[in-house]
Amino acid sequence: MQINPHLFILPRTPGQIVWDYRNHKQFELNLDYSIRLAQLIDNPEVFDSANIIDTQFLNTGILTTSIEVPQDWGWDELSKIFHIGTKNIPCQYIPQNIHEWSRHYLDHCTEVLTCGAPDADLAHRAATGMIALPAPSGLPAESLGDALVRRKTCRSFTGEAVSLGDISNLLYLSLGYLKEREDDVDETIAEGLAARRSSPSGGGLNACEGFLLAQNVTGLEPGLYAYHPADHALSFINPLPGSPLGQLLCGQHFINNLPVGLFISARFDKLWWKYQHSRAYRMAYVEAGHISQTFQLVATALGLNTWLTGALTDDQVETLLGLEDSAEQPLFFVGCGQSDGQAMCKELKALLNEGPQQ
Numbered sequence: 134m135q136i137n138p139h140l141f142i143l144p145r146t147p148g149q150i151v152w153d154y155r156n157h158k159q160f161e162l163n164l165d166y167s168i169r170l171a172q173l174i175d176n177p178e179v180f181d182s183a184n185i186i187d188t189q190f191l192n193t194g195i196l197t198t199s200i201e202v203p204q205d206w207g208w209d210e211l212s213k214i215f216h217i218g219t220k221n222i223p224c225q226y227i228p229q230n231i232h233e234w235s236r237h238y239l240d241h242c243t244e245v246l247t248c249g250a251p252d253a254d255l256a257h258r259a260a261t262g263m264i265a266l267p268a269p270s271g272l273p274a275e276s277l278g279d280a281l282v283r284r285k286t287c288r289s290f291t292g293e294a295v296s297l298g299d300i301s302n303l304l305y306l307s308l309g310y311l312k313e314r315e316d317d318v319d320e321t322i323a324e325g326l327a328a329r330r331s332s333p334s335g336g337g338l339n340a341c342e343g344f345l346l347a348q349n350v351t352g353l354e355p356g357l358y359a360y361h362p363a364d365h366a367l368s369f370i371n372p373l374p375g376s377p378l379g380q381l382l383c384g385q386h387f388i389n390n391l392p393v394g395l396f397i398s399a400r401f402d403k404l405w406w407k408y409q410h411s412r413a414y415r416m417a418y419v420e421a422g423h424i425s426q427t428f429q430l431v432a433t434a435l436g437l438n439t440w441l442t443g444a445l446t447d448d449q450v451e452t453l454l455g456l457e458d459s460a461e462q463p464l465f466f467v468g469c470g471q472s473d474g475q476a477m478c479k480e481l482k483a484l485l486n487e488g489p490q491q
Protein backbone atom coordinates (compact mmCIF):
# COMPACT_ATOMS: atom_id res chain seq x y z
CA MET A 134 0.00 0.00 0.00
CA GLN A 135 1.24 3.49 -0.67
CA ILE A 136 -0.04 7.06 -0.74
CA ASN A 137 -0.89 8.23 -4.25
CA PRO A 138 2.26 10.17 -5.24
CA HIS A 139 0.25 12.83 -7.10
CA LEU A 140 -1.50 14.43 -4.14
CA PHE A 141 -1.19 17.79 -2.50
CA ILE A 142 -3.02 18.93 0.59
CA LEU A 143 -4.53 22.36 1.24
CA PRO A 144 -5.50 23.39 4.76
CA ARG A 145 -9.01 24.87 4.58
CA THR A 146 -10.52 25.25 8.05
CA PRO A 147 -12.37 23.26 9.29
CA GLY A 148 -11.12 20.55 6.92
CA GLN A 149 -8.35 19.82 4.54
CA ILE A 150 -8.58 19.45 0.80
CA VAL A 151 -6.74 16.50 -0.67
CA TRP A 152 -6.13 17.15 -4.34
CA ASP A 153 -5.28 14.33 -6.73
CA TYR A 154 -3.82 16.61 -9.37
CA ARG A 155 -3.15 13.96 -11.98
CA ASN A 156 -6.68 12.62 -11.95
CA HIS A 157 -8.30 16.03 -11.33
CA LYS A 158 -10.14 14.95 -8.18
CA GLN A 159 -10.54 16.82 -4.90
CA PHE A 160 -11.67 15.48 -1.53
CA GLU A 161 -12.61 17.44 1.56
CA LEU A 162 -11.55 15.59 4.72
CA ASN A 163 -12.95 16.21 8.19
CA LEU A 164 -10.81 15.79 11.30
CA ASP A 165 -11.32 11.99 11.61
CA TYR A 166 -10.34 11.43 8.00
CA SER A 167 -7.42 13.88 8.28
CA ILE A 168 -6.05 12.13 11.36
CA ARG A 169 -6.35 8.74 9.69
CA LEU A 170 -4.62 10.05 6.56
CA ALA A 171 -1.75 11.39 8.69
CA GLN A 172 -1.37 7.93 10.26
CA LEU A 173 -1.31 6.29 6.83
CA ILE A 174 1.21 8.85 5.53
CA ASP A 175 3.39 8.04 8.54
CA ASN A 176 3.13 4.32 7.77
CA PRO A 177 1.01 3.00 4.88
CA GLU A 178 1.40 -0.51 6.29
CA VAL A 179 -1.13 0.29 9.05
CA PHE A 180 -3.77 0.04 6.31
CA ASP A 181 -6.69 -1.94 7.69
CA SER A 182 -9.25 -3.33 5.24
CA ALA A 183 -11.80 -3.47 8.06
CA ASN A 184 -11.51 0.30 8.55
CA ILE A 185 -14.13 2.10 6.46
CA ILE A 186 -11.99 5.22 6.13
CA ASP A 187 -9.06 3.17 4.83
CA THR A 188 -11.19 1.43 2.22
CA GLN A 189 -12.64 4.78 1.12
CA PHE A 190 -9.11 6.12 0.70
CA LEU A 191 -8.29 3.10 -1.43
CA ASN A 192 -11.46 3.32 -3.51
CA THR A 193 -10.98 7.03 -4.24
CA GLY A 194 -7.31 6.58 -5.17
CA ILE A 195 -5.86 8.50 -2.22
CA LEU A 196 -4.20 5.18 -1.40
CA THR A 197 -2.96 2.88 -4.10
CA THR A 198 -1.59 -0.63 -4.36
CA SER A 199 0.34 0.10 -7.55
CA ILE A 200 3.98 1.02 -7.24
CA GLU A 201 5.00 3.71 -9.71
CA VAL A 202 8.47 4.65 -10.82
CA PRO A 203 8.72 8.37 -10.04
CA GLN A 204 8.77 10.56 -13.15
CA ASP A 205 12.03 12.38 -13.84
CA TRP A 206 11.49 16.03 -12.91
CA GLY A 207 14.36 18.51 -12.61
CA TRP A 208 12.43 21.28 -10.84
CA ASP A 209 10.72 21.27 -7.47
CA GLU A 210 7.18 20.01 -6.92
CA LEU A 211 5.47 23.32 -7.79
CA SER A 212 5.95 23.22 -11.54
CA LYS A 213 5.28 19.48 -11.56
CA ILE A 214 1.95 19.99 -9.83
CA PHE A 215 1.08 22.75 -12.29
CA HIS A 216 2.22 20.91 -15.41
CA ILE A 217 0.65 17.56 -14.59
CA GLY A 218 -2.36 19.23 -12.98
CA THR A 219 -3.14 21.07 -16.21
CA LYS A 220 -2.67 18.03 -18.45
CA ASN A 221 -5.40 15.73 -19.77
CA ILE A 222 -8.22 17.90 -18.52
CA PRO A 223 -11.28 15.64 -18.42
CA CYS A 224 -13.91 16.64 -20.97
CA GLN A 225 -17.42 15.89 -19.78
CA TYR A 226 -18.40 15.63 -23.40
CA ILE A 227 -16.25 15.02 -26.47
CA PRO A 228 -17.98 15.99 -29.74
CA GLN A 229 -17.99 13.08 -32.17
CA ASN A 230 -18.25 15.11 -35.36
CA ILE A 231 -18.09 18.67 -36.70
CA HIS A 232 -21.84 19.24 -36.21
CA GLU A 233 -21.67 18.24 -32.57
CA TRP A 234 -18.55 20.39 -32.11
CA SER A 235 -20.30 23.43 -33.63
CA ARG A 236 -23.34 23.04 -31.38
CA HIS A 237 -21.17 22.44 -28.32
CA TYR A 238 -18.95 25.47 -29.04
CA LEU A 239 -21.89 27.77 -29.63
CA ASP A 240 -23.54 26.61 -26.40
CA HIS A 241 -20.30 27.25 -24.49
CA CYS A 242 -20.02 30.79 -25.91
CA THR A 243 -23.65 31.54 -25.11
CA GLU A 244 -23.18 30.31 -21.55
CA VAL A 245 -20.02 32.39 -21.07
CA LEU A 246 -21.71 35.49 -22.46
CA THR A 247 -24.57 35.23 -19.98
CA CYS A 248 -22.08 36.03 -17.19
CA GLY A 249 -21.06 39.65 -17.32
CA ALA A 250 -17.78 40.14 -19.18
CA PRO A 251 -14.88 41.76 -17.34
CA ASP A 252 -14.34 45.42 -18.16
CA ALA A 253 -12.99 45.61 -21.68
CA ASP A 254 -11.40 49.00 -21.26
CA LEU A 255 -8.83 50.31 -18.86
CA ALA A 256 -10.54 53.58 -18.09
CA HIS A 257 -9.28 53.58 -14.51
CA ARG A 258 -5.78 54.04 -15.85
CA ALA A 259 -6.59 57.25 -17.69
CA ALA A 260 -7.05 59.32 -14.55
CA THR A 261 -4.42 61.83 -15.64
CA GLY A 262 -5.68 62.07 -19.18
CA MET A 263 -4.80 60.45 -22.43
CA ILE A 264 -1.74 61.28 -24.48
CA ALA A 265 -2.54 60.65 -28.13
CA LEU A 266 0.23 59.02 -30.11
CA PRO A 267 1.05 60.11 -33.65
CA ALA A 268 -0.68 58.05 -36.35
CA PRO A 269 1.42 54.97 -37.10
CA SER A 270 3.31 55.41 -40.36
CA GLY A 271 3.99 51.71 -40.96
CA LEU A 272 7.20 49.85 -41.67
CA PRO A 273 9.50 49.89 -44.66
CA ALA A 274 8.14 47.60 -47.40
CA GLU A 275 9.42 44.03 -47.51
CA SER A 276 11.10 44.38 -44.13
CA LEU A 277 9.85 41.12 -42.56
CA GLY A 278 12.42 38.76 -44.03
CA ASP A 279 15.20 41.13 -43.07
CA ALA A 280 13.82 41.62 -39.56
CA LEU A 281 13.58 37.86 -39.00
CA VAL A 282 17.25 37.33 -39.74
CA ARG A 283 18.48 40.54 -38.11
CA ARG A 284 16.61 40.22 -34.79
CA LYS A 285 19.17 39.54 -32.13
CA THR A 286 19.25 39.87 -28.34
CA CYS A 287 21.66 42.71 -27.57
CA ARG A 288 22.97 43.59 -24.12
CA SER A 289 24.81 46.82 -24.85
CA PHE A 290 22.76 49.90 -25.71
CA THR A 291 23.90 53.44 -26.51
CA GLY A 292 21.03 55.08 -24.62
CA GLU A 293 20.20 57.29 -27.61
CA ALA A 294 16.61 58.60 -27.72
CA VAL A 295 13.88 56.79 -29.64
CA SER A 296 11.41 58.95 -31.57
CA LEU A 297 7.72 59.15 -30.69
CA GLY A 298 6.99 58.06 -34.27
CA ASP A 299 8.86 54.80 -33.65
CA ILE A 300 7.01 54.34 -30.35
CA SER A 301 3.74 54.79 -32.22
CA ASN A 302 4.65 52.11 -34.79
CA LEU A 303 5.98 49.78 -32.11
CA LEU A 304 2.89 49.97 -29.95
CA TYR A 305 0.33 49.96 -32.74
CA LEU A 306 1.86 47.01 -34.57
CA SER A 307 2.44 44.91 -31.48
CA LEU A 308 -0.49 45.80 -29.20
CA GLY A 309 -2.85 48.20 -30.96
CA TYR A 310 -6.34 47.23 -32.05
CA LEU A 311 -5.91 47.27 -35.79
CA LYS A 312 -8.11 49.74 -37.67
CA GLU A 313 -7.28 47.72 -40.78
CA ARG A 314 -9.25 44.78 -39.35
CA GLU A 315 -12.27 46.63 -38.05
CA ASP A 316 -14.47 45.40 -40.89
CA ASP A 317 -13.14 41.88 -40.61
CA VAL A 318 -15.90 40.57 -38.34
CA ASP A 319 -18.29 37.68 -38.71
CA GLU A 320 -21.38 36.57 -36.84
CA THR A 321 -19.41 34.26 -34.52
CA ILE A 322 -17.69 37.20 -32.83
CA ALA A 323 -19.44 38.29 -29.66
CA GLU A 324 -20.09 41.93 -28.93
CA GLY A 325 -17.08 43.60 -27.34
CA LEU A 326 -14.66 40.94 -28.59
CA ALA A 327 -14.12 42.15 -32.14
CA ALA A 328 -10.81 43.96 -31.63
CA ARG A 329 -7.90 42.32 -33.39
CA ARG A 330 -4.15 42.67 -33.02
CA SER A 331 -1.25 41.64 -35.22
CA SER A 332 -0.61 38.77 -32.80
CA PRO A 333 -3.11 36.01 -32.13
CA SER A 334 -4.94 36.12 -28.80
CA GLY A 335 -6.42 33.26 -26.74
CA GLY A 336 -10.18 33.32 -27.24
CA GLY A 337 -9.85 36.71 -28.94
CA LEU A 338 -9.91 38.21 -25.44
CA ASN A 339 -6.78 40.34 -25.86
CA ALA A 340 -5.94 39.48 -22.26
CA CYS A 341 -2.43 40.91 -22.62
CA GLU A 342 -1.76 44.58 -22.08
CA GLY A 343 1.34 46.72 -22.30
CA PHE A 344 3.06 49.36 -20.17
CA LEU A 345 5.61 51.55 -21.85
CA LEU A 346 8.77 52.33 -19.91
CA ALA A 347 10.11 55.54 -21.44
CA GLN A 348 13.63 56.34 -20.29
CA ASN A 349 14.61 58.33 -23.36
CA VAL A 350 11.86 59.06 -25.87
CA THR A 351 11.84 62.31 -27.81
CA GLY A 352 8.77 64.32 -26.87
CA LEU A 353 7.68 62.14 -23.94
CA GLU A 354 8.40 62.76 -20.26
CA PRO A 355 10.37 59.84 -18.80
CA GLY A 356 8.08 57.52 -16.88
CA LEU A 357 5.74 54.57 -17.06
CA TYR A 358 2.67 54.75 -19.25
CA ALA A 359 -0.26 52.42 -19.86
CA TYR A 360 -0.96 51.82 -23.52
CA HIS A 361 -4.62 52.04 -24.55
CA PRO A 362 -4.93 49.82 -27.61
CA ALA A 363 -8.38 50.99 -28.71
CA ASP A 364 -7.37 54.67 -28.67
CA HIS A 365 -3.72 54.25 -29.62
CA ALA A 366 -2.89 56.50 -26.71
CA LEU A 367 -0.90 56.48 -23.50
CA SER A 368 -1.79 57.45 -19.97
CA PHE A 369 0.81 58.36 -17.39
CA ILE A 370 1.15 55.89 -14.51
CA ASN A 371 4.32 56.74 -12.59
CA PRO A 372 7.62 58.56 -12.89
CA LEU A 373 10.72 56.40 -13.34
CA PRO A 374 11.82 54.81 -10.08
CA GLY A 375 14.87 56.24 -8.26
CA SER A 376 16.78 53.00 -8.77
CA PRO A 377 18.20 51.88 -12.12
CA LEU A 378 16.19 49.71 -14.52
CA GLY A 379 18.36 46.66 -13.82
CA GLN A 380 16.99 46.66 -10.27
CA LEU A 381 13.51 45.93 -11.62
CA LEU A 382 14.90 43.13 -13.75
CA CYS A 383 16.63 41.01 -11.12
CA GLY A 384 19.93 42.86 -11.25
CA GLN A 385 20.58 42.81 -15.00
CA HIS A 386 22.34 46.18 -14.87
CA PHE A 387 23.73 46.01 -18.40
CA ILE A 388 20.29 47.23 -19.43
CA ASN A 389 20.20 50.40 -17.32
CA ASN A 390 20.39 52.81 -20.25
CA LEU A 391 17.83 51.07 -22.45
CA PRO A 392 15.72 53.96 -23.80
CA VAL A 393 12.46 52.04 -24.23
CA GLY A 394 10.84 49.02 -22.66
CA LEU A 395 7.48 47.31 -22.62
CA PHE A 396 6.13 45.39 -19.66
CA ILE A 397 3.64 42.86 -21.00
CA SER A 398 0.92 42.01 -18.51
CA ALA A 399 -2.04 39.64 -18.62
CA ARG A 400 -5.57 40.30 -17.44
CA PHE A 401 -6.27 37.04 -15.65
CA ASP A 402 -9.85 38.18 -14.99
CA LYS A 403 -10.53 38.01 -18.73
CA LEU A 404 -9.10 34.49 -18.92
CA TRP A 405 -10.98 33.39 -15.79
CA TRP A 406 -14.18 34.55 -17.42
CA LYS A 407 -13.89 32.41 -20.54
CA TYR A 408 -11.62 29.56 -19.42
CA GLN A 409 -12.29 28.23 -15.94
CA HIS A 410 -9.42 25.75 -15.81
CA SER A 411 -5.88 26.68 -14.73
CA ARG A 412 -4.66 25.37 -18.08
CA ALA A 413 -5.50 28.84 -19.42
CA TYR A 414 -2.58 30.16 -17.34
CA ARG A 415 -0.31 28.48 -19.89
CA MET A 416 -1.99 30.52 -22.61
CA ALA A 417 -1.30 33.83 -20.87
CA TYR A 418 2.45 33.27 -21.32
CA VAL A 419 2.07 31.97 -24.86
CA GLU A 420 0.19 35.15 -25.77
CA ALA A 421 2.79 37.37 -24.10
CA GLY A 422 5.43 35.52 -26.12
CA HIS A 423 3.67 36.30 -29.38
CA ILE A 424 3.48 39.98 -28.49
CA SER A 425 7.11 40.08 -27.40
CA GLN A 426 8.26 38.55 -30.69
CA THR A 427 6.13 40.94 -32.73
CA PHE A 428 7.54 43.89 -30.78
CA GLN A 429 11.08 42.67 -31.49
CA LEU A 430 10.43 42.21 -35.19
CA VAL A 431 8.88 45.68 -35.48
CA ALA A 432 11.78 47.23 -33.56
CA THR A 433 14.29 45.42 -35.76
CA ALA A 434 12.46 46.57 -38.89
CA LEU A 435 12.73 50.13 -37.53
CA GLY A 436 16.51 49.74 -37.23
CA LEU A 437 16.56 49.24 -33.45
CA ASN A 438 18.06 46.40 -31.44
CA THR A 439 16.15 44.44 -28.85
CA TRP A 440 16.42 42.73 -25.49
CA LEU A 441 13.97 40.71 -23.43
CA THR A 442 13.52 39.08 -20.06
CA GLY A 443 11.09 37.24 -17.87
CA ALA A 444 13.23 37.91 -14.80
CA LEU A 445 11.14 40.61 -13.13
CA THR A 446 11.55 41.82 -9.55
CA ASP A 447 7.82 41.20 -9.33
CA ASP A 448 6.83 43.23 -6.27
CA GLN A 449 8.68 46.34 -7.46
CA VAL A 450 7.34 46.04 -10.99
CA GLU A 451 3.78 45.56 -9.76
CA THR A 452 4.02 48.63 -7.52
CA LEU A 453 5.43 50.72 -10.33
CA LEU A 454 2.67 49.67 -12.71
CA GLY A 455 -0.07 50.05 -10.09
CA LEU A 456 -0.90 46.35 -10.29
CA GLU A 457 -0.39 45.23 -6.68
CA ASP A 458 -2.83 42.46 -5.75
CA SER A 459 -4.48 42.92 -9.11
CA ALA A 460 -6.11 40.38 -11.41
CA GLU A 461 -3.74 41.84 -14.00
CA GLN A 462 -0.14 40.73 -13.57
CA PRO A 463 3.10 41.62 -15.36
CA LEU A 464 4.65 38.61 -17.11
CA PHE A 465 7.41 39.72 -19.41
CA PHE A 466 9.60 42.61 -20.49
CA VAL A 467 10.91 43.49 -23.91
CA GLY A 468 12.85 46.59 -24.89
CA CYS A 469 14.66 48.27 -27.73
CA GLY A 470 17.08 51.02 -28.65
CA GLN A 471 20.22 51.77 -30.58
CA SER A 472 23.01 49.35 -29.80
CA ASP A 473 26.49 48.46 -30.93
CA GLY A 474 24.99 45.04 -31.63
CA GLN A 475 26.92 43.24 -28.91
CA ALA A 476 25.34 40.21 -27.27
CA MET A 477 27.39 40.85 -24.14
CA CYS A 478 28.15 43.99 -22.15
CA LYS A 479 31.76 45.20 -22.16
CA GLU A 480 32.16 44.64 -18.42
CA LEU A 481 31.47 40.92 -18.81
CA LYS A 482 33.71 40.76 -21.86
CA ALA A 483 36.53 42.39 -19.88
CA LEU A 484 36.20 39.74 -17.17
CA LEU A 485 36.29 36.99 -19.77
CA ASN A 486 39.41 38.53 -21.32
CA GLU A 487 41.11 38.65 -17.92
CA GLY A 488 40.83 34.88 -17.83
CA PRO A 489 40.21 32.76 -14.72
CA GLN A 490 40.94 34.36 -11.31
CA GLN A 491 43.98 32.98 -9.45
Ligand SMILES: Cc1cc2nc3c(=O)[nH]c(=O)nc-3n(C[C@H](O)[C@H](O)[C@H](O)COP(=O)(O)O)c2cc1C
Nearest residue numbers: 284285286287288385422440441442443444445476
Ligand atom coordinates in the same frame (compact mmCIF):
# COMPACT_ATOMS: atom_id res chain seq x y z
C1 LIG B 1 11.59 33.37 -22.65
C2 LIG B 1 12.93 34.07 -22.79
C3 LIG B 1 13.53 34.64 -21.68
C4 LIG B 1 14.77 35.31 -21.79
N1 LIG B 1 15.33 35.89 -20.70
C5 LIG B 1 16.47 36.60 -20.82
C6 LIG B 1 17.03 37.30 -19.69
O1 LIG B 1 16.50 37.25 -18.59
N2 LIG B 1 18.17 38.02 -19.87
C7 LIG B 1 18.82 38.09 -21.07
O2 LIG B 1 19.84 38.77 -21.15
N3 LIG B 1 18.31 37.42 -22.16
C8 LIG B 1 17.17 36.69 -22.06
N4 LIG B 1 16.64 36.04 -23.15
C9 LIG B 1 17.35 36.11 -24.44
C10 LIG B 1 18.10 34.83 -24.80
O3 LIG B 1 19.28 34.71 -24.01
C11 LIG B 1 18.44 34.90 -26.28
O4 LIG B 1 17.21 34.91 -27.02
C12 LIG B 1 19.29 33.72 -26.71
O5 LIG B 1 20.60 33.82 -26.16
C13 LIG B 1 19.42 33.60 -28.24
O6 LIG B 1 19.96 34.78 -28.79
P1 LIG B 1 19.20 35.63 -29.87
O7 LIG B 1 17.94 36.19 -29.23
O8 LIG B 1 20.16 36.73 -30.24
O9 LIG B 1 18.85 34.74 -31.04
C14 LIG B 1 15.42 35.36 -23.05
C15 LIG B 1 14.80 34.77 -24.16
C16 LIG B 1 13.56 34.14 -24.04
C17 LIG B 1 12.89 33.56 -25.26
